[in-house]
Amino acid sequence: MARGSTRPTSRDVAQAAGVSQAAVSLVLGDKWRGRVSEPTAQRVRDAALELGYRPNLAARNLRLGRTRTVLLVVPALTTEFFAEVYTGAARVAAAHGFGVVLYPSPEGVGPARDPFASAQAALDGVIASSMAADALSAIRGDQLPLVMLDSDPEGSLGAATVNLDIADGIHQVADHLLALGHRSFLHLAADIPSWTFEVRARELASRLADVPGTELRTIGAPISIEGALRATEAALAAPGPRPTALVCDDDKLAAGAYKAIRRAGLRVPDDLSVTGLDDLGLATAIDPELTTVRLDAEAFGERGMHALLAVLEGRPPEKGDLPVSLVVRGSTAPPQ
Amino acid sequence: MARGSTRPTSRDVAQAAGVSQAAVSLVLGDKWRGRVSEPTAQRVRDAALELGYRPNLAARNLRLGRTRTVLLVVPALTTEFFAEVYTGAARVAAAHGFGVVLYPSPEGVGPARDPFASAQAALDGVIASSMAADALSAIRGDQLPLVMLDSDPEGSLGAATVNLDIADGIHQVADHLLALGHRSFLHLAADIPSWTFEVRARELASRLADVPGTELRTIGAPISIEGALRATEAALAAPGPRPTALVCDDDKLAAGAYKAIRRAGLRVPDDLSVTGLDDLGLATAIDPELTTVRLDAEAFGERGMHALLAVLEGRPPEKGDLPVSLVVRGSTAPPQ
DNA sequence: TCCAGCAAGTGTTACGTATAACTCCTGTCG
DNA sequence: CGACAGGAGTTATACGTAACACTTGCTGGA
CATH class of the missing domain: 3.40.50.2300 (Response regulator)
Known part of the structure; x- marks a missing residue:
């Protein structure tokens, strides 16, 4: 509590206005129609303002439950x-x-x-x-x-x-990449156990399964630029044919992936298409600007x-x- | 409050443990040494756990002030x-x-x-x-x-x-750029009235004033990538010689400036050096990575x-x- | 033997608020 | 002229907790 003097209570206001504490509560609680006269109500309001009265929330919460x-x-x-x-x-x-x-x-x-x-x-x-x-x-x-x-x-x-409707978002991402002609996908997945990320993995796999001749690999990373950088670097260094599309669980992961791709001497989108999810400010801060799913937060x-x-x-x-x-x-x- | 039954109070716990409410308060408040015997204290703790007792914070706050x-x-x-x-x-x-x-x-x-x-x-x-x-x-x-x-x-x-110590940060930025040979500066300032931004402007101006032959222009922008983009675009389109160093009030503004610089067909740092302030994740997500002042948030x-x-x-x-x-x-x- | 002192509690109160229940007074209608 | 409706308040209470002041029984020292 404040040093020096204690805070004024509704009783102090009542005394200053020359009424009972109950009347103060009625007036300040806006329940005084037909219970307190207008001049009296005004006196109470003036006194409250004068004393700088603020109701004690702990007391109110206790009373009201x-x-x-x-x-x-x-x-x-x-x-x-x-x-x-x-x-x-x-x-x-x-x-x-x-x-x-x-x-x-x-x-x-x-x-x-x-x-x-x-x-x-x-x-x-x-x-x-x-x-x-x-x-x-x-x-x-x-x-x-x-x-x-x-x-x-x-x-x-x-x-x-x-x-x-994350599922729909992922479907749109998959359809967009498929329409562009991509068949070899890498999924950069957030390694946090959460339903929202499970949906991404499930729906991406299910959509691609509908199209013959597609390939999907998945790597996990903590949601941070550093984490995505490391995971993507490792994936790009792996043997075998390089995927042509990288689907990231969110924009931050995509930003990390950009860095790994640059470091590998590759270019977005010429060597690798990248997508995100969120449409943060970050999505347009990086170059090239990110194809992503806009969520209305x-x-x-x-x-x-x-x-x-x-x-x-x-x-x-x-x-x-x-x-x-x-x-x-x-x-x-x-x-x- | 929860539908159905009401939450257990310290009195309920007391009844279940066969003691007074005061004893419950002592035990659970960890002030029972020498006031309550160990077996009794344990009975109280068990009863509290059993009933799922949680103290009512409104009541506690009211009591304790x-x-x-x-x-x-x-x-x-x-x-x-x-x-x-x-x-x-x-x-x-x-x-x-x-x-x-x-x-x-x-x-x-x-x-x-x-x-x-x-x-x-x-x-x-x-x-x-x-x-x-x-x-x-x-x-x-x-x-x-x-x-x-x-x-x-x-x-x-x-x-x-x-x-x-923002002043020191700005000094370091200025000294770094001066040491590189820059003499023509543009300050991209946050247009929020706040002491922390006033310091940046004041200290940058004061440091540059110590070096003969330097030039400093200032433009304001709201702290957003969009805002910085527009302000920087306008500044770059202005007549007269182009500055060689752009000092931004924070990293987000720098990210917006990057976009404007790219759109103008220029390159960082060849055509324009850029600095930020904050060292957010964003600072290393953009290309080239940003020279900035690290703040330990x-x-x-x-x-x-x-x-x-x-x-x-x-x-x-x-x-x-x-x-x-x-x-x-x-x-x-x-x-x- | 008697009282001090301590352990192990209990009874009671106050925190500040909202509201139900009550009182008192004045004017009006049957 | 009496009763009653309402206006204008007041009195009293409870919400759940923490802590002060008190009681009781027991032990040990003088």
Whole structure:
């Protein structure tokens, strides 16, 4: 608490305005129509302003048994993707009188340990990315209303899920590369266990399986430029015919792959076409600009918050995946 | 709160263990040495585990008058810089039993409006980046202990400040470019009003003023790849001799400048040397890799949290700026 | 023998708020 | 003229926790 004097309470305001504490609560809680006269209400408001009164949230939360605060559990914020998810969620939340507290999994890769020890705030609900899924047990233990982002709709133990249509995105990537004439593919996969990445692998393999004469190899890498660089370098140094198309699980991996390709003395897209997924700012910062799948992160966050509000009010959350779209840029071309 | 049954309280645990609520509080609060016998304490712990008891934080906060939670106010998390600041701050906080709640200024550029309406958590203190300085008035109004990051040590109204030695970083950049033989400079400045950017402009100008025959022009841009691209394009299209060195306020601006330079048919570093500041992952994702100033964001966050803890305990915070270092890569070379 | 001192607890209270239940007063209608 | 409806408040209480002050039984020293 502040040094020196203590913060004014509703009782202090009441005394200053010459009314009871209950009247202050009524007026400031906007529930005074027909209970307090207008002049008195004004006196209370003036006194509150004068004293710089701020309600004690701990007391209010205790009294009401709810906090109007929700937790957003995300992997580390090393790209703007989850920052935008937060923006969308926070906007919707604010419109409904809720606040959003962010819990970024500390090291980016490892799962969140105990979001409730760290985010000391008491919570009404949780929105969690499947990339931080290990927090799930603690959350379920608390019986908190839960919405999962990009998570297996079947395996989420009844929690509501909000998903991007990643499968469709991967299909579009595959179709685009196939149409260009590519037949030999390398998949640079994120080596984080998460449903969203499983979908990429499954859908890519399934789409290519429909086309006779295609080849698909897969390598894993941690989601970082360094990690992708090393994995791609190793793959390019491997014996055998070089693939002509490199499908990356996200834009950051693609940026790392670019570096490996340059170091190997090859060029994008002449020697190797590359695709990403996310459409971060990074996608247009690298040269050539990256063909990638655009995800609407803000809409994702909005939808997540809407779903959580629905759960909190006992309504069924909206169904259906969020659409994504392929953005074709300079990193893909027909094989030589 | 959870649907169905209500959460167990310390009184429920007491009843299950056959002791008083006070005993439960003592045992679980780890203050029972010499007050409760070991067997009884164990019974209480078992009962708590059995019932899945979690203390009600609102009640605890109300009782104790503090929350062991601090707020970190940052500009939007569109780069990993503030994500790392958070990581550092959260690590130190956790070691002292504190939690950190993040308040990212919604739109990235605009200042935070009311961090306390959104971050509903009750707070013991605040760490704020100077880039979100408009929140200051609300914070001061609440008399909350405050630490400012990268803020004017003189003008911060007595709040503790923790700064990176940006001035030294800019000096190193200037000296490096001068040593290479550059005399005609362009400064791509972030057009956000913030002390940290004022320092860059001031120190660059002052260093160049020491060397006769140097020229310095400045252009402003919003901190985004698009913004930097447009500003740099305009500058390159301007009449008069082209500068040979482009000093950017941060790496993101440098990435945008790269694009403008490519579009103008020029090359880095042959036609134009470019420098950044931050040493984000982006710095090595672009080609050629960027000469930039490395900031230790995690150490920055740690230092910020240490300073806040010091303020909370009435100790004087550690003085002195955090060192930075120039990282020379491929984007700088002697002028042709 | 008696009291001090300690272990092992229990009873009670306060934190600041929101609200249900109550009181008092004034004007109006049957 | 009496009763009653509503306006304008007030009083009292509970939310769950932490901690202060107290009790009880026992042991050991004078």
